[in-house]
Amino acid sequence: MFKIMIVEDDQTIRSLIAENLSKWQLTPIEVTDFEQVFTTFTAQKPHLVLLDINLPVYDGFYWVQKIRSVSQVPLIFISSRNTNMDKVMAMNMGGDDYLTKPFAMEVLIAKINALLRRTYNYGEQTSNTLEHNGLLLNLENSSAQVDGQKIDLSKNEYQLLQHLLRQHGTIVSRERLLRALWEDERFVDDNTLTVNINRLRRKLSQAGLTNYIETKVGQGYLIP
16 A cells, blocks of 8 residues: 655645545555655655645755655645746656645645655556455445445445445444545534444344444544
């Protein structure tokens, strides 16, 4: 799984990017100590860096020089600074792409995937399935299989299972699942999530996977 380092001091934007990266089976590394950007980079060895320009302590131009002194890892600047001079400077200092805030998340994801394909040549090797503990999820036809037995899933059940599988071993909060499925959880009855989880569990249980999805009271759900 590719690791994406996010150097962004706006916590809302950083969290939103991290959530969307996880949906695409990418591992987000969120930098929160902006004096230790380079230390985090060398320790984590990310496959791609998302770098804001306006940062506490040192700006993005400083950090791109530090990174480029040791690595040619693909790097995308994301910034509210939209002058041609900023963009030219960013690219000349080692940026591979530049995205101006506010931006559409699907555009950022497309740019990330394009850079990863060009850099690591993974394109055709990207799997069309997710597999964990006896369950195979087909990402092309939204179906699941257990020992060759096909499980038909509704759109919501598929999205829930995919999100939980991508995060297996990690507790996923109800709020995060609601956002993943319905974009804005404020307009969805909380009971809707419970109903969909119960339906999904019933189908998995009928296929022989009892207790495949665990409830962590007050925290969320977990596929261990």
